[in-house]
Amino acid sequence: MRTHTLVPSLLLLGTLSLTAACSAGSSGLSGTASPDARPGSGPGSSPVHGVDPSKIKGLEIVNDSSEQSSCRFATSYPDVPGAGAMTAAMKKDVEQRLTTFREGACAGGAGGELNVSHQFLVASGDALGVRLTTQDGSGAGSGLSTRTYWYDGKAGTYRTALGLVAEGSRDAFITALKDQLRGREGFDGTAFDDTFSDPASRDAALDDMAFTADGGLRVGFDRGEVGAPAAGSYLVTVSKKTVTPWLSAFGERAQRQTMAPSRSLDLGAANTPAPAVPTHTASGDDDTDCKKVTCVALTFDDGPAAPETATLLTYLAQYRARATFFTVGQNVAAHPDLVRAEAQAGHEVGNHSWNHPDLTKLPPEQIASQLARTSAAIKAAAGKEPTLFRPPYGAINSTVRAATGLSPVLWDVDTEDWKYPDPNKVAQTVIDKAQRNSVVLMHDIHPTSVAAVPQILRTLTARGYHFVTVSHLRATL
Numbered sequence: 001m002r003t004h005t006l007v008p009s010l011l012l013l014g015t016l017s018l019t020a021a022c023s024a025g026s027s028g029l030s031g032t033a034s035p036d037a038r039p040g041s042g043p044g045s046s047p048v049h050g051v052d053p054s055k056i057k058g059l060e061i062v063n064d065s066s067e068q069s070s071c072r073f074a075t076s077y078p079d080v081p082g083a084g085a086m087t088a089a090m091k092k093d094v095e096q097r098l099t100t101f102r103e104g105a106c107a108g109g110a111g112g113e114l115n116v117s118h119q120f121l122v123a124s125g126d127a128l129g130v131r132l133t134t135q136d137g138s139g140a141g142s143g144l145s146t147r148t149y150w151y152d153g154k155a156g157t158y159r160t161a162l163g164l165v166a167e168g169s170r171d172a173f174i175t176a177l178k179d180q181l182r183g184r185e186g187f188d189g190t191a192f193d194d195t196f197s198d199p200a201s202r203d204a205a206l207d208d209m210a211f212t213a214d215g216g217l218r219v220g221f222d223r224g225e226v227g228a229p230a231a232g233s234y235l236v237t238v239s240k241k242t243v244t245p246w247l248s249a250f251g252e253r254a255q256r257q258t259m260a261p262s263r264s265l266d267l268g269a270a271n272t273p274a275p276a277v278p279t280h281t282a283s284g285d286d287d288t289d290c291k292k293v294t295c296v297a298l299t300f301d302d303g304p305a306a307p308e309t310a311t312l313l314t315y316l317a318q319y320r321a322r323a324t325f326f327t328v329g330q331n332v333a334a335h336p337d338l339v340r341a342e343a344q345a346g347h348e349v350g351n352h353s354w355n356h357p358d359l360t361k362l363p364p365e366q367i368a369s370q371l372a373r374t375s376a377a378i379k380a381a382a383g384k385e386p387t388l389f390r391p392p393y394g395a396i397n398s399t400v401r402a403a404t405g406l407s408p409v410l411w412d413v414d415t416e417d418w419k420y421p422d423p424n425k426v427a428q429t430v431i432d433k434a435q436r437n438s439v440v441l442m443h444d445i446h447p448t449s450v451a452a453v454p455q456i457l458r459t460l461t462a463r464g465y466h467f468v469t470v471s472h473l474r475a476t477l
Helices: 009-013 084-106 169-181 187-196 199-207 241-246 247-257 308-318 331-335 335-343 364-382 398-402 423-434 447-463 470-475
Strands: 059-064 074-080 115-122 127-136 144-152 157-159 207-210 215-219 235-240 296-299 324-327 349-353 436-444 463-469
Touching: 059 084, 074 084, 074 127, 074 331, 084 115, 084 127, 084 144, 084 157, 115 207, 115 247, 127 157, 127 247, 144 247, 169 187, 169 235, 169 241, 187 199, 187 331, 207 247, 215 241, 241 247, 296 447, 296 470, 324 331, 324 335, 331 335, 331 364, 335 349, 335 364, 349 364, 349 470, 364 398, 423 436, 423 447, 436 447, 447 463
Parallel strands: 074 115, 296 324, 296 436, 296 463, 324 349
Antiparallel strands: 059 074, 115 127, 127 144, 144 157, 207 215, 215 235
């Protein structure tokens, strides 16, 4: 559970003076980190095309998280209609990661943090590619690993990364990789040969491949796979001219769709209607005077999520309640329509980082990038940049403060809704603990948390509470 010392609400709401730090980080709306940021990439390699996930009909992002101080994790992966086998593969891998983390770091009391985030590589025609990036801070070393997942819509089949290369061409492909790695600092040719002499270890090592914008095939190797661990990870890019003759039929289609994406993705899924997005519109600026009436600020982290956030917006509208949503950038990119609906309904949209890492464990430039990319995604969706941010896990220090001009927001009522998936318990926690000017922490990625909201609104409204945004609460105190 989160273990924050409870302090008066006025202190929590006080605006902190922060040093603004402009970020040169990417403002693209998909993925977790630029593929070019990985060490060992070759010179002159073309970047991977960005993908707008909001164009994928029926897309859902599967999120899970734990705020427990000794077992912090945040995971996400996409569920794309028509690619059920690929979704199942990602789900299996993420759940295995979580099981290992819980049985190791969590059970042993070592703490640490697990973060699994996603990036779309291609979503065009009948080709779908996704990269999952895992950061496991519970052990030694960088804890960073990546894996790509592919779906062949024409064949209706999930493909591993190696499925991009024709079976008869794999030996030549592997030799080309070794030739490019030879001479790089830390590369171990003997370790490379040992890895690729065994089919199982070969498949495991070649689990991160993606096409660049100019048709080359980029291959990533995790720390210690083909070289000394101290040398870190490696990137190798095989040019389009070299790799194209070695590609499988699916690889050729994935290459073409990456270089020249079509406007739609068709994986043969049944045409199911997308969940409706609420169209509630605020009647004007909130004129609630929190000096004269009892106010409370409901805040919702980690969204937006479909369909949970849409349901929540409808509940709030029924009571003319306003709330603050601290959104995660990769979810904003997938569901900008929900963020737009939040803003149009008079709610406040805040920044909760791009993929929910503990910001205190990142260098300043990565902190700035996490927040800047998310702010850009929010502005693109809602037309206005946020002024507030909530640091994931409530973890903040002077480095985080100095990396952004956004004002931090914590809380004084923690529902622990991630821990107790019981609507009645979540609702009762808010009803029992909320006081004048309280800031309440909930999460709109959990259906049980959303289900608790009508009881909260009904009961507290009857007691004379008014539901306002965090910024309105601050401004009127």
